[in-house]
Amino acid sequence: MPRLLTAFKPTGHLHLGNLIGAVRPIAARRQDSDTTVFIADLHAMTVQHDPTTLRALTMECAGLLLASGVDPSCFYAQSHLPEHTELHYLLECVTHYGEAHRMIQFKEKGGTGSRISLLTYPVLMAADILLHDTDQVPVGEDQLQHLELTRTVAQRFNSLYGTTFTVPVGVAPLVGARIMDLGDPNRKMGKTGATDHGSIQLLDPPDVIRRKVMRAVTDTLGVVRFAPEEQPGVANLLTILAACTSGDPRELAGTFTGYGELKAAVADAVVATVAPIQERYAALDPSDVRQALLGGAKRARDTAYPTVSRARAAIGLLD
Numbered sequence: 001m002p003r004l005l006t007a008f009k010p011t012g013h014l015h016l017g018n019l020i021g022a023v024r025p026i027a028a029r030r031q032d033s034d035t036t037v038f039i040a041d042l043h044a045m046t047v048q049h050d051p052t053t054l055r056a057l058t059m060e061c062a063g064l065l066l067a068s069g070v071d072p073s074c075f076y077a078q079s080h081l082p083e084h085t086e087l088h089y090l091l092e093c094v095t096h097y098g099e100a101h102r103m104i105q106f107k108e109k110g111g112t113g114s115r116i117s118l119l120t121y122p123v124l125m126a127a128d129i130l131l132h133d134t135d136q137v138p139v140g141e142d143q144l145q146h147l148e149l150t151r152t153v154a155q156r157f158n159s160l161y162g163t164t165f166t167v168p169v170g171v172a173p174l175v176g177a178r179i180m181d182l183g184d185p186n187r188k189m190g191k192t193g194a195t196d197h198g199s200i201q202l203l204d205p206p207d208v209i210r211r212k213v214m215r216a217v218t219d220t221l222g223v224v225r226f227a228p229e230e231q232p233g234v235a236n237l238l239t240i241l242a243a244c245t246s247g248d249p250r251e252l253a254g255t256f257t258g259y260g261e262l263k264a265a266v267a268d269a270v271v272a273t274v275a276p277i278q279e280r281y282a283a284l285d286p287s288d289v290r291q292a293l294l295g296g297a298k299r300a301r302d303t304a305y306p307t308v309s310r311a312r313a314a315i316g317l318l319d
């Protein structure tokens with residue numbers, strides 16, 4: 001069975017972009033593959049953070065992932081598995097400064113006063129992925145650049161020290177690889193920096209979701225077409241609708257005569273998508289979530305420890 005892995009950074013509340021871009025794609029593969037999902041709490045510390053908020057967001061993220069149907073058997077918090085940081089250091093030793101510096105994460109958030117770990121963020125991500133002999137990494141479009149660096153680092157390590165790592169591929173969904181902010185359809189829906197009504201959080205109540213969708217920025221053309229360049233707002237709404245209903249955005253475009261009708265359908269579809277997740281989330285006991293995380297970290301060590309041992313031996317460290 002192929003090995004799939006993905007992760008979520010608890011720097012804010014999980015949103016619809018996370019759900020469509022990565023949560024649902026990996027949850028959908030739990031029958032036909034070995035899936036690993038973790039909460040990237042170490043990555044969350046690469047920007048300024050508040051310790052209490054980090055703990056709360058890590059628990060919320062874990063609960064929402066379980067409620068969304070990810071397989072709990074290999075599911076944990078990154079910081080509970082020290083092999084992530086150990087492999088990170090070994091990989092840093094084969095990564096070039098320019099490669100890390102070119103990554104979008106550092107370009108967007110780096111600058112005077114930023115943390116060194118923001119620069120090495122993509123190397124930790126490479127360690128995350130290579131640790132589990134991952135074949136495929138379901139992610140949104142914004143993470144594909146990090147997957148390319150992961151491949152480069154894995155190939156370099158393999159050619160310098162002998163085949164040690166599986167070289168993975170990033171897989172973005174055909175529909176919804178980049179869900180845009182509802183208030184500014186030229187930027188990605190995100191956990192931080194969203195416009196006021198731009199991001200739909202998975203825990204938003206139905207009336208809030210409806211209000212956000214009804215206020216979504218469109219255009220003055222007044223025709224429902226799937227034309228992302230000319231009509232990014234309308235295209236984004238069609239993409240969200242298609243992702244929530246397993247439809248095709250182009251075909252769906254022909255079924256609406258106006259923006260109000262389209263928005264009402266999108267609001268209904270998003271509410272119907274998140275309602276069961278919210279119900280399951282509300283029924284979770286936080287101590288069960290903690291147990292799931294701890295048990296998952298123990299099981300994850302079964303693949304992580306041998307990989308790190310292999311890498312240590314290959315690079316020339318003593319047993």
Ligand code: TYM
Nearest residue numbers: 006007008009017018021022040139140143177178179189
């Ligand atoms: P994060 O937490 O920013 O995002 C988690 C996942 O959601 C996807 N995503 C989106 N997809 C579609 N439209 C959007 N607007 C949107 N916003 C986010 C992201 O592409 C991602 O797949 N660096 C990662 C976390 C990470 C990771 C890893 C991922 C750490 N280690 C190893 C995969 C493998 C991040 O910041 O994700």
